[in-house]
Amino acid sequence: MVRFGNKTVLSGGYITSETGKVTGLLGRNGAGKSCMFRALMGGLKVDNVMVSIDETPVDRQVIGRYIKYLPQGRMLPDDISLYKAFKLFGVNYWAFVNRFPKYTRYRNSSIWELSGGEARLAELCLVLLSEAQFYILDEPFSQIDPVSIEAVQGLIRERSADHGIIVTDHNYDAISSVANDLFVISDGYTAPVHSREDLVRHGYLR
Amino acid sequence: MTLRDKAFLVWHYGKVQLIIGCVYNILCAQLLLHRVSYAFFVDVFIIKAVIYAITFYLVTQFRKKDGIFFYINLGLSARKLQLRVLLVDFLALAIMLTVVILIRG
Numbered sequence: 001m002v003r004f005g006n007k008t009v010l011s012g013g014y015i016t017s018e019t020g021k022v023t024g025l026l027g028r029n030g031a032g033k034s035c036m037f038r039a040l041m042g043g044l045k046v047d048n049v050m051v052s053i054d055e056t057p058v059d060r061q062v063i064g065r066y067i068k069y070l071p072q073g074r075m076l077p078d079d080i081s082l083y084k085a086f087k088l089f090g091v092n093y094w095a096f097v098n099r100f101p102k103y104t105r106y107r108n109s110s111i112w113e114l115s116g117g118e119a120r121l122a123e124l125c126l127v128l129l130s131e132a133q134f135y136i137l138d139e140p141f142s143q144i145d146p147v148s149i150e151a152v153q154g155l156i157r158e159r160s161a162d163h164g165i166i167v168t169d170h171n172y173d174a175i176s177s178v179a180n181d182l183f184v185i186s187d188g189y190t191a192p193v194h195s196r197e198d199l200v201r202h203g204y205l206r
Numbered sequence: 207m208t209l210r211d212k213a214f215l216v217w218h219y220g221k222v223q224l225i226i227g228c229v230y231n232i233l234c235a236q237l238l239l240h241r242v243s244y245a246f247f248v249d250v251f252i253i254k255a256v257i258y259a260i261t262f263y264l265v266t267q268f269r270k271k272d273g274i275f276f277y278i279n280l281g282l283s284a285r286k287l288q289l290r291v292l293l294v295d296f297l298a299l300a301i302m303l304t305v306v307i308l309i310r311g
């Protein structure tokens with residue numbers, strides 16, 4: 001359970017991800033999507049969080065070795081160059097530049113020197129290109145221009161071939177075009193989505 | 207991740223605490239070197255712990271909300287990083303006090 005003051009944000013959550021699949025998570029603002037991810041990754045203290053891979057519990061002190069998470073806000077520190085950050089994550093910066101050539105000139109730049117969209121794209125690629133079994137992407141399409149969204153969708157599909165990916169975003173079209181399974185968080189609980197009517201019933205769409 | 211990378215991350219995560227700790231260590235070493243008796247040693251560690259707790263609280267309050275995920279994604283937990291910073295800080299104090307004892311004889 002996640003509570004802020006008297007408000008219960010999340011009563012219970014359950015989400016699965018399979019290698020080779022992209023799982024989409026939808027929910028209205030304040031529904032608890034990010035809280036669930038933050039709790040899962042250890043960025044928010046809550047009781048009774050259980051993460052397991054192939055039915056083996058994951059040591060949450062080192063969860064980043066197995067699951068990489070793109071948070072909603074800025075993750076990279078302001079005083080580390082992009083190149084250094086990629087090096088720490090074990091990602092070849094030039095492989096990233098091959099996909100997005102304009103980042104050649106940002107090699108020694110800090111994240112604050114980039115525009116909001118450029119920083120978001122760099123963080124997204126840093127997470128998705130680093131080694132892990134699963135990825136959780138919290139609003140990966142926010143701040144990103146339509147052309148880059150297509151490239152990001154391509155990258156998500158490519159990485160999902162041998163990884164499991166969970167994506168949440170308010171860009172319904174972008175998320176539904178990459179997701180194999182959809183879930184919605186409503187009234188503090190997660191529920192599977194099989195049709196557009198399910199989203200209407202849970203108050204996410206009209 | 208290499209040892210150098212780990213050291214870099216500990217420094218990066220705890221640099222405010224380490225800088226404040228270093229200033230305090232130098233101050234204590236100066237005091238012990240010239241004026242104060244050895245009885246002050248216990249107080250040095252108690253004050254150090256209080257300063258560390260206050261700095262930790264302030265740093266945690268003003269840190270970027272999602273900045274912690276940079277370290278978590280690298281397979282480190284906030285608790286582990288904090289323990290390493292604490293260890294380095296107290297080790298530096300212990301080394302400095304040992305040097306003072308050796309100088310004073």
